[in-house]
Amino acid sequence: MLPILFLLVFIGFLVCKYVLPTYVDDYTLKGDYVPSLSKVLKETKWVSAYQKKNKNGIYLKKYVYKKQENVIENLTTYSNYLIKMEQFEVLRDYDLKDKENTSIYLGKKSHVDSTKIILVEISYTEDTIVIILSKKKGSFLQ
Numbered sequence: 001m002l003p004i005l006f007l008l009v010f011i012g013f014l015v016c017k018y019v020l021p022t023y024v025d026d027y028t029l030k031g032d033y034v035p036s037l038s039k040v041l042k043e044t045k046w047v048s049a050y051q052k053k054n055k056n057g058i059y060l061k062k063y064v065y066k067k068q069e070n071v072i073e074n075l076t077t078y079s080n081y082l083i084k085m086e087q088f089e090v091l092r093d094y095d096l097k098d099k100e101n102t103s104i105y106l107g108k109k110s111h112v113d114s115t116k117i118i119l120v121e122i123s124y125t126e127d128t129i130v131i132i133l134s135k136k137k138g139s140f141l142q
Contacts, residue, residue: 029135030059031112034120037065037131040081041074058136065129072096075124079104088120089140110135 024047026033038045048066053059068074076096082088088106095101103123110116117138123130 024063027061027063027131027133029061029110029118029133032110032118032135034118034133035081035086037063037074037078037129040078058134060132060134062133063131065131066127068127068129071124071126071129075104075122075129079106079122082106082120091119107140109140115139 024036025039027036036045045065045068047063049062049064051060051062079094079096083090083106086108088108091105091107092103094104096104102125103121106120106122108118110118115137116135117140119134119136121132121134123132
């Protein structure tokens with residue numbers, strides 16, 4: 001009985017540590033990083049779901065924050081920070097007050113690989129925020 005209990009606790013530890021990070025300070029992307037929603041807002045925001053992929057040279061991470069309050073206010077603060085402090089460019093105009101458009105698209109050059117770009121796609125509902133980060137080959141035309 002004790003070995004089974006130990007195995008279950010160990011599997012739970014691995015799932016929590018490597019599969020579902022519950023709190024994230026920075027989103028890391030193969031040497032680059034993007035400050036997390038939690039870090040920018042200076043609040044503890046728990047990740048409800050997490051997924052990562054590395055396929056065909058595209059590195060992708062997805063963070064889902066469910067049961068959130070003040071989504072529009074939080075996203076205003078977060079997107080403004082990424083644009084002003086982290087030099088992200090707005091890739092598609094957005095208006096957080098527009099209930100029909102519920103996505104934000106930002107991007108910038110990678111700091112560690114000049115042939116790659118970092119893209120941040122944020123989608124939201126009244127109580128959920130989904131942040132998808134990707135790093136792939138590309139450039140920005142000035």
